[in-house]
Amino acid sequence: MRRVGSFFGGIYPKSAKASTAGTPIQLLGAPETLVVPLLQHSGVEARPVVAKGDEVLKGQLLAEAGDAMSAPVHSPVSGKVVAIEPRAHQSGHSITAIVIENDGNDTWVERNSHPDPVQLDSKTILHRIREAGIVGMGGEGYPTAEKLNPPKGITPDYLIINGCECDPYSTCDLRVMIEYAEDVILGAKLMAKASGARKVFIALGNNTPEAYAAIKAKAGSIEVVTLPARYPNGGERQVIQSVTGKEVPSGGLPHQVGALVVNVATARAVALALRDGEPLISRVVTITGQPLSQPGNYLIPIGTPLEHVVQTISGFGQEVSKVVVGGAMIGGAQFDLQTPVTKTATCVIAFAPGENTTPDAMPCIRCARCVDVCPANLLPLKLEAFGLNERFDDAREFGALDCIECGACEYICPSKRPLLQYIRFAKMEIVARDKISS
Numbered sequence: 001m002r003r004v005g006s007f008f009g010g011i012y013p014k015s016a017k018a019s020t021a022g023t024p025i026q027l028l029g030a031p032e033t034l035v036v037p038l039l040q041h042s043g044v045e046a047r048p049v050v051a052k053g054d055e056v057l058k059g060q061l062l063a064e065a066g067d068a069m070s071a072p073v074h075s076p077v078s079g080k081v082v083a084i085e086p087r088a089h090q091s092g093h094s095i096t097a098i099v100i101e102n103d104g105n106d107t108w109v110e111r112n113s114h115p116d117p118v119q120l121d122s123k124t125i126l127h128r129i130r131e132a133g134i135v136g137m138g139g140e141g142y143p144t145a146e147k148l149n150p151p152k153g154i155t156p157d158y159l160i161i162n163g164c165e166c167d168p169y170s171t172c173d174l175r176v177m178i179e180y181a182e183d184v185i186l187g188a189k190l191m192a193k194a195s196g197a198r199k200v201f202i203a204l205g206n207n208t209p210e211a212y213a214a215i216k217a218k219a220g221s222i223e224v225v226t227l228p229a230r231y232p233n234g235g236e237r238q239v240i241q242s243v244t245g246k247e248v249p250s251g252g253l254p255h256q257v258g259a260l261v262v263n264v265a266t267a268r269a270v271a272l273a274l275r276d277g278e279p280l281i282s283r284v285v286t287i288t289g290q291p292l293s294q295p296g297n298y299l300i301p302i303g304t305p306l307e308h309v310v311q312t313i314s315g316f317g318q319e320v321s322k323v324v325v326g327g328a329m330i331g332g333a334q335f336d337l338q339t340p341v342t343k344t345a346t347c348v349i350a351f352a353p354g355e356n357t358t359p360d361a362m363p364c365i366r367c368a369r370c371v372d373v374c375p376a377n378l379l380p381l382k383l384e385a386f387g388l389n390e391r392f393d394d395a396r397e398f399g400a401l402d403c404i405e406c407g408a409c410e411y412i413c414p415s416k417r418p419l420l421q422y423i424r425f426a427k428m429e430i431v432a433r434d435k436i437s438s
């Protein structure tokens with residue numbers, strides 16, 4: 001087992017993975033009505049190509065990519081389009097969604113499968129990844145075909161398949177590596193061909209021996225490396241730094257140091273798309289938390305409302321204070337359980353009253369613990385102050401845009417200051433002002 005280097009900062013939060021890590025993935029049946037958002041990725045919304053009243057097949061295109069920084073969406077079931085309208089979304093905003101009434105027949109659209117897709121040429125592989133609506137399933141949602149196609153003249157040196165699932169509670173990637181190792185490796189080979197990457201790594205935490213063994217058994221010539229199990233070892237920049245020793249420059253992108261990072265679930269989605277002709281219409285999600293009697297990892301059709309997920313796995317056994325989608329450190333609390341599962345929904349956590357409460361913030365005592373743990377080498381206490389006082393130019397100068405929003409600073413702060421909240425605010429304002437002035 002080759003262990004590689006490390007990255008700056010980081011923390012050791014309580015893992016909270018034990019209740020789901022050893023549970024095999026279970027299939028969760030589709031509900032009667034599915035809500036498929038047009039925005040499940042970074043970039044612009046997809047454009048509908050169906051209308052209310054249309055009959056659709058499973059896997060049929062519902063909406064095409066809005067532009068290069070976008071991704072198409074497909075129907076997770078066969079049935080009828082009953083509405084195209086704004087619906088609750090995990091981001092907390094209302095996002096236009098295509099609502100499908102499930103006919104229960106699971107009738108597939110014609111699929112373009114291939115027994116040995118690695119034989120396809122790189123352009124065809126890239127095209128099929130784009131057409132299948134594949135985006136970063138680790139939570140960032142970056143369109144995968146766009147990521148694999150760096151600017152002209154740049155050929156990546158490294159493709160790193162990221163299995164470092166550092167978020168507390170989340171074990172969906174762990175189960176994908178254990179149960180679908182062959183698919184992950186096939187996806188890695190296909191993406192290596194599509195991008196032209198010279199060297200492929202699979203990186204995972206050094207605390208997941210079962211996943212390591214499963215991946216290693218299928219990896220062939222692909223190098224499997226382990227990283228220290230310190231949060232956020234799965235951050236894109238942190239994985240690159242740990243595996244290659246290279247630092248992505250401030251304000252830069254991974255391809256500037258010759259690296260591409262793709263999540264393991266995304267790699268599996270690429271294999272399904274190219275080998276079986278299946279677009280991205282379902283994903284493995286960790287459903288966990290004290291109020292649930294059957295926490296586990298479930299393969300869920302995209303567009304399934306959380307309410308249906310919870311009811312299908314026997315409901316909440318006790319009172320719930322909060323439901324968070326996207327992980328304990330950086331996920332968002334949900335106001336409405338009609339919010340559907342999306343391509344980027346890694347983990348759903350239900351908290352009981354008294355758990356995960358937000359204590360009152362106390363004044364900063366200048367202990368610098370937030371500085372010590374920041375993996376981006378920033379000064380979180382200063383960035384928070386700049387956000388709070390709307391000093392956005394200062395926030396930019398002090399590198400706010402390099403913040404990866406890991407929440408390590410806020411986790412460690414003894415004064416319980418809402419550091420991430422104000423840093424996010426500053427980042428949003430900087431980006432919004434740049435858009436206006438461009």
Ligand code: SF4
Pocket residue numbers: 373374375376377378379380402403404405406407408409410419420423
């Ligand atoms: S400032 Fe950003 S990158 Fe640094 S610890 Fe806080 S959230 Fe993470």
Ligand code: SF4
Pocket residue numbers: 363364365366367368369370371380381412413414415416417419
């Ligand atoms: S960890 Fe909290 S109290 Fe300590 S310097 Fe940072 S913001 Fe201030």
